[in-house]
Amino acid sequence: QQNVQQSPESLIVPEGARTSLNCTFSDSASQYFWWYRQHSGKAPKALMSIFSNGEKEEGRFTIHLNKASLHFSLHIRDSQPSDSALYLCAPQGLTFGLGTRVSVFP
């Protein structure tokens, strides 16, 4: 069974700052990597995915994947209060980490 660890557990950042979230996984055969975002009291919603080593950018969000080090990360540029949420990583799609709770204050 995939072992997924996320760090940090929580983050408090000022509006406009860069936010970095980390995810490590144990199954080196993992091929598909997803980040989900869950606002308080709402359903998780897919944010971004990456299927090969490297970097992928969509707007203010960037994913980095390094399969050799079993690590992938999510970076948020110019963080906004609306980015305040629980961020969940899902290497190989079905197994989720515990999440990182991000709070962005104005």
Add this chain to the structure above:
Amino acid sequence: EAAVTQSPRSKVAVTGGKVTLSCHQTNNHDYMYWYRQDTGHGLRLIHYSYVADSTEKGDIPDGYKASRPSQENFSLILELASLSQTAVYFCASSPGQGVTGQLYFGEGSKLTVL
């Protein structure tokens, strides 16, 4: 956008009672899933299904049954509800196997067992 609806959205049950959580999707997706979410444990997969009339065990199936009578509907059944099953339950669907396909979640069903 994909639509997954759950019912009831909130339920209070007594220990030892039977609880059925229902999920309906209008996306024509083959795969459906039931997860529970608890503080400190994150989202954990209970059961899933990739075709009608068939279900598969996930990571934490004990104490739960599932039923997929049609492609659109997927139910989670707690025959004898226990205090430890108090949680928020999410149903999800995906067009392909979840490892590649995006999961579309319902809004959740909050279950409190007293």
